[in-house]
Amino acid sequence: xxxxxxxxxxxxxxxxxxxxxxxxxxxxxxxxxxxxxxxxxxxxxxxxxxxxxxxxxxxxxxxxxxxxxxxxxxxxxxxxxxxxxxxxxxxxxxxxxxxxxxxxxxxxxxxxxxxxxxxxxxxxxxxxxxxxxxxxxxxxxxxxxxxxxxxxxxxxxxxxxxxxxxxxxxxxxxxxxxxxxxxxxxxxxxxxxxxxxxxxxxxxxxxxxxxxxxxxxxxxx
Numbered sequence: 001x002x003x004x005x006x007x008x009x010x011x012x013x014x015x016x017x018x019x020x021x022x023x024x025x026x027x028x029x030x031x032x033x034x035x036x037x038x039x040x041x042x043x044x045x046x047x048x049x050x051x052x053x054x055x056x057x058x059x060x061x062x063x064x065x066x067x068x069x070x071x072x073x074x075x076x077x078x079x080x081x082x083x084x085x086x087x088x089x090x091x092x093x094x095x096x097x098x099x100x101x102x103x104x105x106x107x108x109x110x111x112x113x114x115x116x117x118x119x120x121x122x123x124x125x126x127x128x129x130x131x132x133x134x135x136x137x138x139x140x141x142x143x144x145x146x147x148x149x150x151x152x153x154x155x156x157x158x159x160x161x162x163x164x165x166x167x168x169x170x171x172x173x174x175x176x177x178x179x180x181x182x183x184x185x186x187x188x189x190x191x192x193x194x195x196x197x198x199x200x201x202x203x204x205x206x207x208x209x210x211x212x213x214x215x216x217x218x219x220x221x
Contacts, residue, residue: 036050036063036079037079039077039078039079039080040063040064040065040077040078040079042216043065043077043218044065044134044218045063045065045100049063049100049112050063052100052112052113053102053112056102056109056110058102058104058109058110059104060104060105061102061103061104061109061110062078062079062102062103062104063078063100063101063102063103064076064077064078064079064083064085064100064101064102064103065077065098065099065100065101066095066096066097066098066099066100066101067082067097068097069094069095069096069097072086072087073085073086073087074087074095074101074108076101076103076108078103083103083106084106085101085103085106085107085108086106086107086108087107087108088107088108091108091109092108092109092110092111093111094130095108095111096117096130096131096132096133097131097132097133097220098132098133098134098135098218098220099111099112099114099133099134100112100134114133114134115133115134115164116133116134116135116163116164116165117130117131117132117133117163118130118131118132118133118135118138118159118160118163118165118220119131119159119162119163120159131220132163132220134218135160135163135164135165135218135219135220136165136166136217136218136219137160137165137166137167137168137214137217137218137219137220138156138159138160138163138165138166138167138168138219138220138221139168139169139170139219139220139221140152140153140156140157140160140167140168140169140170141170141172141221142169142170142171142172143171143172143173144171144172144173144174144176144177144180144183144198145173145176148171148183148187150187150190150191153169153187153190153191153194154191157169157191157194165220166195166217167194167195168194168195168196168197168210168213168214169187169188169191169194169195169196169197170197170199170210171183171184171187171196171197171198171199172199172200172201173200174198174199174200174203174205174206175200175202175203175205180198180200180205181198183198184196184197184198195213197209197210197213
């Protein structure tokens with residue numbers, strides 16, 4: 001007679017976040033100051049978004065902005081921190097990074113109007129895939145350790161313009177070439193109307209200028 005088998009540990013279901021279940025949010029009826037405030041304003045919250053939320057029938061709803069997307073879950077930045085929230089495609093579609101949402105009982109109850117979306121051809125099927133929403137700027141990154149491909153930059157810049165965002169080309173690894181400025185100028189000449197900066201994380205070249213250019217924009221790589 002053999003030894004009894006050790007019971008297997010239950011595996012988390014698909015879409016389960018590695019850090020565990022979402023933290024509970026404020027109870028319905030919590031003070032409005034808890035739901036909005038400087039933390040959300042820094043992410044772009046304004047009176048027009050407040051009006052959208054007020055028009056939604058979602059008692060106890062807490063507004064926030066999606067900062068990460070996983071299958072069946074999103075991470076939502078709210079006035080009281082970043083929390084996980086469940087999503088159901090049959091109810092609210094698929095929220096993406098940048099979306100403003102309303103969360104009720106740790107589930108996305110509504111997605112606010114999108115003011116521009118970054119999209120691409122769906123890599124696994126027909127149609128298009130929405131990558132992010134409500135953007136101010138798209139960073140198009142190219143390393144100077146290899147030839148800069150003008151076609152790739154043109155396509156990415158066009159996607160940014162279509163999303164209602166400003167493209168900025170960031171040429172990284174500027175310390176690996178003898179004259180990064182001449183390359184930057186050449187790329188800028190090939191793409192008029194698009195900001196081009198050369199940076200190096202090793203030497204710090206261009207980092208301060210890039211930070212100033214971004215300001216308080218909502219940015220996606």
